[in-house]
Amino acid sequence: MARPSEDPQQALAGLLGLGSQSQRKSHYPELQARLEELEAERNRYKWLFENAVHGIFQASLTQGLLAANPALARMLGYAAPQEVLWSLSDLARELFVGGGDELLTIREALQARGGLYGYETQLRRRDGRHITVVMNLLLKPDEPGLFEGFVADITERKLAQLRLQQLNDELEQRVAARTEELREARDAAQEANRSKDRFLAAASHDLLQPLNAARLLIATLGERSLPSAEAQLVERTQQALDGAEELLADLLDVSRLEQRAVQADPADHRLAELFAPLASEFQPVAEAAGLRLRVRLPELAVRTDLRLASRILRNLLSNACRYTWKGGVLLAARRRGGHVRIEVWDSGRGIPQDQLQVIFQEFKQLESGRGVGLGLAIVERIACILGCRVQVRSRLGRGSCFAFELPLTQMPERPAVALPQVQLGDPLPGRRLLVIDNEQSILDSMDALLSQWGCDVLVARGLDEALAALQGRAPDALLIDYHLDDGVVGCDVVEALRRRFDPQLPVVMITADRSERCQSAAQRKAIPLLNKPLKPGKLRAVLSQLLG
Incomplete structure (x- = not known):
């Protein structure tokens, strides 16, 4: 110092x-x-500074750009950094697309926060094109008013993002268009199915009417004493009609089940309500085949759709009678926990083990020429609607057992239904029966069959003709079609005749209509419903039960 x-x-x-x-x-x-x-x-x-990939510059909040590197100049389309050293007014005019307002925003942000990070903006190149950049701007604390900037060109990335967004939009539009096409195709297919169903319903009604008349006339011939050759012709004609009827009815049922047009309506029923009509129907069928039909009916009640459960058993009993050559068929039920297990046994030749599941496929026949192979397919579909599964056990040479389970429930208040008993004598001769149908061929064939059974038959095409034929005297029973002329429904005619003569007038509804509406209408009025083509044996059993 x-x-x-x-x-x-x-x-x-x-x-x-x-x-x-x-x-x-x-x-x-x-x-x-x-x-x-x-x-x-x-x-x-x-x-x-000179070799950086990104643009770098130094600027003043009052003077503009003071220094820039070559990368920034190239980014903006200039040959040398000196060409981009603009004043503040030039920056607003030459560089920033946002102009003076954007510069003011940048200045206020730097003064308030000391820096801007990831600031995205658009700059103007020498050729007039706009580029998108992202900037980091840092205010220098030791030199007031000065800040440094780092600039990255993200135009390509932005364009890629925009293109990706456009592709996504196009994809969404294509998906939406394809979805609309598929929706239109689905709607067209559904409409085609509905059209098919309407056609099948209309065609079935028109086909079943002449089939019904033919069956009744053949049955009338079959009950007469004919020479053996003629009797054989009648029998073969009956078999042909049976095959045509079965195929048509099964095709209609499969179509309705495939379209989910059948819905379950469960209620509590005594087991006798399910077994009694079936026993009455199949007792003469079994006898005609040389078989014995036995029924084991415990005092139990089940919760189910009575009509659908009856259809399952009807198909199973029909198969049992068809494929059994000797012995018998058993319809039985037993309690199993909270369910009732219903079984149909037969003493037929049995089913091979490798075929036990195949038999539930459409048009699958283990023996050619016996049926059309739809009965068990219908059984399986109806079982699914009822929420149960059909099980099968079989032994070759010994027979088969088909079974399904229904929920057990409390006994309903309704009185029990008795199983059919053997009638002492024939209750039909001398009975006065009224037949109402809008098809003259049906009236003629019903007249011939019922007259052969000894009944006094009156026929009519509607309510007015029926009242004229009755002449103020009530019939013993009424056999009526569901669909009559001019949109008249058979149930309305039944109500009119019951009001005029007897509220308890016995009625049998006979129709080719297999719809839910028709079945529900008959069920609400407790009217037995028989489908065309009508089986004479079934009609006779129902009439005998009503009049006996």
Whole structure:
């Protein structure tokens, strides 16, 4: 440190290390080394500045761009950095697409926060094109009003994002268009199915009417004493009609089940309500085949749709009678926990083990020429609607057992239904029966069949003709079609005749309509419903039960 007595210039020189030649010489190596370090550092930053991939600049909040690297110039389409050193007014005009308002926003943000990070904006190139960039702007704390910026061109990325968004939009539009096409195709297919169903319903009604008339006439012939040759022809004609009827009815049922047009309507029923009509129907069928039909009926009640459960058992009993040559058929039920297991046994030839599941497929026949192979397919579909599964066990040469389970329930308040008993005598001769149908061929064939059974038959095409034929005297029973002329429904005619003659007038509804509406209408009025083509044996059993 300089002494007070020393000359001030000498003291200053001493502080700077320049006081004497010897002192200056002693400090030269250190200064030279420091200068070289500073030069190397400057060159390194200069190299980084000039060769950086991204644009770098220094700017003043009051003067504009002070320095820029070549990358920024190339990014903006200029040959040298000096060409982009714009003033503030030039920046607003030449560079920023947002103009002066954007510069003001940047300035306020820098002054408020000291920096902007990830700031995305658009810049104007020399050729007039716009590019999208992202900037990091940092206000220098040691030099007020100065800030440095780092710029990355993200135009390609933005274009890629935009293209990706366009592709996504196009894909969504294509998916929406394809979905609409599929929806239209689905709607067209559904409409085609509905049209098919309407056609089948209309065609079935028109086909079943002449089939019904033919069956009744053939049955009338079959009950007469004919020479053997004619009797054989009648029998073969009956078999042909049976096959045509079965195929048509099964095709209609499969179509309705496939379209889910059948819905379950479960209720509590005594088991006798399910077994009694079936026993009455199949007792003469079994006898005609030389078989014995046995029924084991415990005092139990089940919760089910009575009509659908009856259809399952009807198909199973029909198959049992068809495929059994000797012995018998058993319809039985037993309690099994919270369910009732219903079984149909036969003493037929049995089913091979590898065919036990195949038999439930459509048009699958184990023996050619016996049926059309739809009965068990219908059984399986109805079982699914009822929420149960049909099980089968079989032994070759011994027979088969088909079974399904229904929920056990409390006994309903309704009185029990008795199983059919053997009638003492025939209750039909002398009975006065009224037949109402809008098809003259049906009226003629019903007249022939019922007259052959000894009944006094009156026929009519509607309510007015029926009242004229009755002449104020009630019939013993009414046999009526569901669909009559001019949109009249058979149930309405039944109500009119019951009001006029007897509220308990026995009625049998006979129709080719297998719809839910028709079945529900008959069920609500407790009217037995028989489908066309009508089986004479079944009609006789129902009439005998009503009039016996």
